[in-house]
Amino acid sequence: xxxxxxxxxxxxxxxxxxxxxxxxxxxxxxxxxxxxxxxxxxxxxxxxxxxxxxxxxxxxxxxxxxxxxxxxxxxxxxxxxxxxxxxxxxxxxxxxxxxxxxxxxxxxxxxxxxxxxxxxxxxxxxxxxxxxxxxxxxxxxxxxxxxxxxxxxxxxxxxxxxxxxxxxxxxxxxxxxxxxxxxxxxxxxxxxxxxxxxxxxxxxxxxxxxxxxxxxxxxxxxxxxxxxxxxxxxxxxxxxxxxxxxxxxxxxxxxxxxxxxxxxxxxxxxxxxxxxxxxxxxxxxxxxxxxxxxxxxxxxxxxxxxxxxxxxxxxxxxxxxxxxxxxxxxxxxxxxxxxxxxxxxxxxxxxxxxxxxxxxxxxxxxxxxxxxxxxxxxxxxxxxxxxx
Amino acid sequence: xxxxxxxxxxxxxxxxxxxxxxxxxxxxxxxxxxxxxxxxxxxxxxxxxxxxxxxxxxxxxxxxxxxxxxxxxxxxxxxxxxxxxxxxxxxxxxxxxxxxxxxxxxxxxxxxxxxxxxxxxxxxxxxxxxxxxxxxxxxxxxxxxxxxxxxxxxxxxxxxxxxxxxxxxxxxxxxxxxxxxxxxxxxxxxxxxxxxxxxxxxxxxxxxxxxxxxxxxxxxxxxxxxxxxxxxxxxxxxxxxxxxxxxxxxxxxxxxxxxxxxxxxxxxxxxxxxxxxxxxxxxxxxxxxxxxxxxxxxxxxxxxxxxxxxxxxxxxxxxxxxxxxxxxxxxxxxxxxxxxxxxxxxxxxxxxxxxxxxxxxxxxxxxxxxxxxxxxxxxxxxxxxxxx
Numbered sequence: 135x136x137x138x139x140x141x142x143x144x145x146x147x148x149x150x151x152x153x154x155x156x157x158x159x160x161x162x163x164x165x166x167x168x169x170x171x172x173x174x175x176x177x178x179x180x181x182x183x184x185x186x187x188x189x190x191x192x193x194x195x196x197x198x199x200x201x202x203x204x205x206x207x208x209x210x211x212x213x214x215x216x217x218x219x220x221x222x223x224x225x226x227x228x229x230x231x232x233x234x235x236x237x238x239x240x241x242x243x244x245x246x247x248x249x250x251x252x253x254x255x256x257x258x259x260x261x262x263x264x265x266x267x268x269x270x271x272x273x274x275x276x277x278x279x280x281x282x283x284x285x286x287x288x289x290x291x292x293x294x295x296x297x298x299x300x301x302x303x304x305x306x307x308x309x310x311x312x313x314x315x316x317x318x319x320x321x322x323x324x325x326x327x328x329x330x331x332x333x334x335x336x337x338x339x340x341x342x343x344x345x346x347x348x349x350x351x352x353x354x355x356x357x358x359x360x361x362x363x364x365x366x367x368x369x370x371x372x373x374x375x376x377x378x379x380x381x382x383x384x385x386x387x388x389x390x391x392x393x394x395x396x397x398x399x400x401x402x403x404x405x406x407x408x409x410x411x412x413x414x415x416x417x418x419x420x421x422x423x424x425x426x427x428x429x430x431x432x433x434x435x436x437x438x439x440x441x442x443x444x445x446x447x448x449x450x451x452x453x454x455x456x457x458x459x460x461x462x463x464x465x466x467x468x469x470x471x472x473x474x475x476x477x478x479x480x481x482x483x484x485x486x487x488x489x490x491x492x493x494x495x496x497x498x499x500x501x502x503x504x505x506x507x508x509x510x511x512x513x514x515x516x517x518x519x520x521x522x
Numbered sequence: 523x524x525x526x527x528x529x530x531x532x533x534x535x536x537x538x539x540x541x542x543x544x545x546x547x548x549x550x551x552x553x554x555x556x557x558x559x560x561x562x563x564x565x566x567x568x569x570x571x572x573x574x575x576x577x578x579x580x581x582x583x584x585x586x587x588x589x590x591x592x593x594x595x596x597x598x599x600x601x602x603x604x605x606x607x608x609x610x611x612x613x614x615x616x617x618x619x620x621x622x623x624x625x626x627x628x629x630x631x632x633x634x635x636x637x638x639x640x641x642x643x644x645x646x647x648x649x650x651x652x653x654x655x656x657x658x659x660x661x662x663x664x665x666x667x668x669x670x671x672x673x674x675x676x677x678x679x680x681x682x683x684x685x686x687x688x689x690x691x692x693x694x695x696x697x698x699x700x701x702x703x704x705x706x707x708x709x710x711x712x713x714x715x716x717x718x719x720x721x722x723x724x725x726x727x728x729x730x731x732x733x734x735x736x737x738x739x740x741x742x743x744x745x746x747x748x749x750x751x752x753x754x755x756x757x758x759x760x761x762x763x764x765x766x767x768x769x770x771x772x773x774x775x776x777x778x779x780x781x782x783x784x785x786x787x788x789x790x791x792x793x794x795x796x797x798x799x800x801x802x803x804x805x806x807x808x809x810x811x812x813x814x815x816x817x818x819x820x821x822x823x824x825x826x827x828x829x830x831x832x833x834x835x836x837x838x839x840x841x842x843x844x845x846x847x848x849x850x851x852x853x854x855x856x857x858x859x860x861x862x863x864x865x866x867x868x869x870x871x872x873x874x875x876x877x878x879x880x881x882x883x884x885x886x887x888x889x890x891x892x893x894x895x896x897x898x899x900x901x902x903x904x905x906x907x908x909x910x
Contacts, residue, residue, distance in 0.1 A: 137622055138623050141767060187749075235524075362575030385639075387775070391754065
């Protein structure tokens, strides 16, 4: 059996395995990143034109591209509809970017930690992953400069707003500083923004791509966290020099994004109805975040440190007594609790023990306290065993 | 700007450019492969559960996988639902297969001519494309054996039923012989079957994958030609040794296929309603095929040879006086006629002048005669100029 060389880097997905294990209804899962089912909006299909059943354009539906460009301009991004490419979720943007930039051994620059599925696709294509440590307000700037002075990464991949997994939102100062550094060194930015709208304090966060003056950029978003993930509709907006390449790569990947989902998305983007829905979503998730914070304080105060997330879907815990959290999984699942170990969010997992990513949006509130109590007991037991 | 090495092989898509030019309403287009709008079935959405808005499984919806496996077993394919992966159209199967098999310089084996968009994605990944000449009843078997004796291709890619572009349907004898050769040499088969259901004479055609005894295989189909292409729902069925890899590659490409389109597809697959729709579709396209054949005889009898297609969407013309048909495009478009030159369907276009692919399913019947008349005039004029 002669597979490609890249298949040797095709890892078994820990997320897939954990989510599969968490399918059992008795499992209390903090593992996934699923929106709460109660907050999926009731969508209508009756008005959809039959003609949308025909093949569509690889770029996406014209009206949707215009609506997305208008939203992006409101965020400060200097762009036209012609720079918008509708994709099948942000994950596809990462696949297209990997194809555009990564040969075996190509250096790229990432936050540490970073989004696990981004790491997987970049590594599949053979990237050599350099990292910058994430701090509470964004990347360590001295180390970012140092990496840029010593390397020429093909791009830097950043999730500046409520990062998955760390929940970090870059400060205004760091956004400006990162943009200036990327312009100075001419490094392309890939900015991934799935969680922008899930803000609990209303704080603004102008995209880094909107602050660039010279270098190339890809900005990517999705409706998966705010509307319906099952539609598989996301988008990228790219600087004009990159767009034609990304369009051809999209066409060769799957011709075009499903038009049914694009039509439904267009019914929402830019409407008052969508703003109302987003308001309800933020209230709902803020309450879940607050309840989670209280439960964490009850059960994890002596075990871990964390910052309270101001948006997004996750708490990121740092254990006071570091251990390889992957070793906790079996015992947790045996107690009907699922969580995401922190190690796979780093290119070098074995150098980054002791973090847990906990999703707060999807757990049934009546099971929250029991779930965290059991998870804390698993950690506590492991601490004892490690000491012994 | 440092792109990946593969981007140097990212060709401008002739199809995209021709289809864009053919957007003008006055253009009579034989270029695309679009289903006739009149035959898009009226689909209902009212019963779709809201829960389908949530994230789904990378494998696809369980009920749909079971229905697709049952259909495939009825064709003779020995498979279970666990071997079915729902994808965003057949094009995505080709992307996943390219990732699974192709490094720069990997030898693969194709029919000549073959599907242009397959050629593009395989070449993008750096494949070294070997070919076997297509004959009226399938590939030349002596040359197929010779290629397999002299090379070890990672896979062979075949479209045995109403091939795009040649419209060839392999004979039973050639299907059996090809399967035996692939088993003998242990070469993986990728069998692409978008046109299987569009048969005009009801002739059967057991898949080659169903005849294999030993070697690995991927069988891929779609509802784009028979239901609604805008749904972006296709599927692959793979031998068990390949499935886990393809599933991980699907997950890293776009997490999963849109569930809205999967649900709609499930309302049709295996139903009496679908059989009725397919019957109407075959009748409709058969009539268009017949009208096209008559018009071709009027205008192209002295200019080209062709076989009447027994299914699919295309006529494949071989000019009696060979010339590079790409050079006809500007003049044709100036006369408001669009067609697909044959050269891009070969890995070495410059060695294969003199073919035209003409789509018969989409042209308005009242414009058919005028369209072919104008196209014939363009060919005739070029012949005169070449002689002069």
